[in-house]
Amino acid sequence: MIETLLLYLFAGTALAAAVLMIVLRHPMRVALALIGCMLSLAAVYALLDVHAIAVFQVLIYVGAVMVFMVYAIMLLDVRDSSYTRRYSGLLVPGVAGLLLLLAILGHGVWRSLPAPGGAASGGGPFRLKEFSVAFLNDYWLHFELVSVLLVAAVVAALAVLQVGRRNRG
Amino acid sequence: MLIVVSMALFALGLLGVIVRRNVLIMLMCMELMLNGVNLSLVTFAHQSGSAAGAVLVFLIFVVATAEIAIAIPIVLLLVRRKRAMDLDAYTDLKG
Numbered sequence: 001m002i003e004t005l006l007l008y009l010f011a012g013t014a015l016a017a018a019v020l021m022i023v024l025r026h027p028m029r030v031a032l033a034l035i036g037c038m039l040s041l042a043a044v045y046a047l048l049d050v051h052a053i054a055v056f057q058v059l060i061y062v063g064a065v066m067v068f069m070v071y072a073i074m075l076l077d078v079r080d081s082s083y084t085r086r087y088s089g090l091l092v093p094g095v096a097g098l099l100l101l102l103a104i105l106g107h108g109v110w111r112s113l114p115a116p117g118g119a120a121s122g123g124g125p126f127r128l129k130e131f132s133v134a135f136l137n138d139y140w141l142h143f144e145l146v147s148v149l150l151v152a153a154v155v156a157a158l159a160v161l162q163v164g165r166r167n168r169g
Numbered sequence: 170m171l172i173v174v175s176m177a178l179f180a181l182g183l184l185g186v187i188v189r190r191n192v193l194i195m196l197m198c199m200e201l202m203l204n205g206v207n208l209s210l211v212t213f214a215h216q217s218g219s220a221a222g223a224v225l226v227f228l229i230f231v232v233a234t235a236e237i238a239i240a241i242p243i244v245l246l247l248v249r250r251k252r253a254m255d256l257d258a259y260t261d262l263k264g
Contacts, residue, residue, distance in 0.1 A: 018201055020179040027193045027254075036196050037178075038223070041204055044171070053226050057207075060230045065200065065237045067259045072241045073193055076248050082191040082255040087224045094187035105176050110206055134220035135227070142224060146231045153235035160242040164249070 007047050008015045013040040025086055035066050052131035170213040178205030192244050192254050196237070202235050 017037035038061045045054035046155050135143060187197030207226050212223025239251060244254075251258050 008216055015177055018178050021198065021201060022181060022185050022188070030194050030197055034200060037201065038204060039248055041208060044208070045211055048211060050211050050215065050223060053211055053223055057225060060234060065234060068237055069193070069197060072244065075236065076193070076245065076254060080253045080255050080258070085190060087188050088190045088256065091188050094184055097187070098184045099185065102180050105180070109172055109176055119262060130220065131223060135224060138220070139224045142228060146228060149231060149235055153238050155241050156259060158240055160239065160246065164242070164246045166184070
């Protein structure tokens with residue numbers, strides 16, 4: 001009972017933070033709203049007993065990605081027209097496209113929704129141990145692909161910085 | 170219920186990418202879209218009780234990290250060149 005209540009509370013918080021991201025003006029406030037959204041999603045994952053994903057959500061998203069983003073916002077203190085005018089000229093087509101997408105997606109979700117009350121939670125809690133065993137036994141190829149991807153990302157970031165240095169000097 | 174929430178998060182992120190002017194805010198809205206997809210994957214994994222969804226979520230985490238690690242230096246270079254974070258300043262990038 002209390003878990004269902006908490007689930008609704010955190011899902012509502014995530015939705016409210018996402019709406020705030022569209023409405024707020026300053027990038028730092030948008031970043032704080034996104035951090036709030038990610039933290040409530042981590043709470044939702046923890047309530048769903050997917051502990052490994054909840055920990056990774058806090059560590060990787062909030063701890064690494066958003067800290068990087070906040071650093072970039074503080075580094076780029078450029079005051080231009082994007083601070084006074086929030087929305088581009090695509091506001092009306094954007095909202096219309098959003099409503100269309102929501103209608104199509106909602107139709108599909110509504111048809112495939114399971115019967116209410118039949119939300120059978122399969123399996124026990126999915127802790128770090130089960131996650132690691134599944135990862136290194138069944139999905140070892142994906143693990144290796146992840147390391148290749150990370151190396152490629154590091155090399156690409158260095159290449160981008162090299163391009164910037166050559167353009168300046 | 171969580172599927173509907175994930176759908177709303179994805180749609181709001183897409184709306185932010187289309188509608189906002191600031192480059193960094195558009196990047197953050199892309200992160201919001203990835204979070205919506207993650208929530209749907211976790212919900213499906215929870216319903217079916219399989220590990221594949223959680224492993225896919227982990228892969229999405231890594232892809233998001235790599236994306237941000239490349240996107241932020243590109244944004245830094247762009248802003249250093251034009252002194253503007255407004256996307257209207259970059260219309261000369263159109264082909």
